[in-house]
Amino acid sequence: MDPTEERTDRELVAAAASGSESAFRALYRAYVRPVYWLAHGLLGAAADAEEVTQETFLTAWRKLPELVLESESLLPWLVTICRFQSANRVRRLARDRAHTLAAVEDTLQATSDVEGQVIAARLADRILTELAGLAEIDREIFRLCAVEGDSYQSAAQRLGISHGAVRNRLSRVRDQLRTTVRSEEA
Known part of the structure; x- marks a missing residue:
């Protein structure tokens, strides 16, 4: 297959699931901005959004081998992961704030x-x-x-x-x- 020819998300997911880093990079480049802006909208802070974006793509990389892509786009699946990662981040931040507040009070x-x-x-x-x-x-x-x-x-x-x-x-x-x-x- 010619590398200049555009590949579908299904093809890229299949290649990335088989271990192709270049296929995963192509998916990352295609969806990093929408995932980041979703995370930023959910969390409100750039640093947290960057963390969640990284966690989203790390989780995606680990779970790609078991993924059955049901649509033409990988984005809905990434959005789901991003939402879960954002919720986890919010809980972690709240827990950290509570622990910090308790330590300050002590x-x-x-x-x-x-x-x-x-x-x-x-x-x-x-x-x-x-x-x-x-x-x-x-x-x-x-x-x-x-x-x-x-x-x-x-x-x-x-x-x-x-x-x-x-x-x-x-x-x-x-x-x-x-x-x-x-x-x-x-």
């Missing part, structure tokens, strides 16, 4: 947690420094009432001072610590 949460831990640790250090500067009796009142949860009366009995002294001293300690916390937040 990173942001971890960053937020670390920042919160640093702030809390800095604040705790500042409070401990303030408590260390208090008189021993005030530290004991704070420990008994604020940390251990004793009542004013119980703390007063344990420390041998009046209920009113415990209440007044604890009030001053809490005011001092609130001032420390506010200055730390500012």
Whole structure:
């Protein structure tokens, strides 16, 4: 057969199915643009359309030996492959976006947690420094009432001072610590 003579899609498919790369190249040249524009219309992005076009022709090359061409044109079969490849691409992109979004959210949460831990640790250090500067009796009142949860009366009995002294001293300690916390937040 003369190479300049036009061959039908059936002849090219039969030759390509038998392993003829030149026949497959002829089919590729004939249909690459319509397949690309279909993919581009379905996906909206040139890079994705190029990927799907390549996947379409790769799939076609693998499946040509089992193809029974029912029409005069290979295009309807390529369109079907292209649509499936496009749908797969859309699903893959959505899955990748979901995984990326989840990873970003995890990173942001971890960053937020670390920042919160640093702030809390800095604040705790500042409070401990303030408590260390208090008189021993005030530290004991704070420990008994604020940390251990004793009542004013119980703390007063344990420390041998009046209920009113415990209440007044604890009030001053809490005011001092609130001032420390506010200055730390500012």
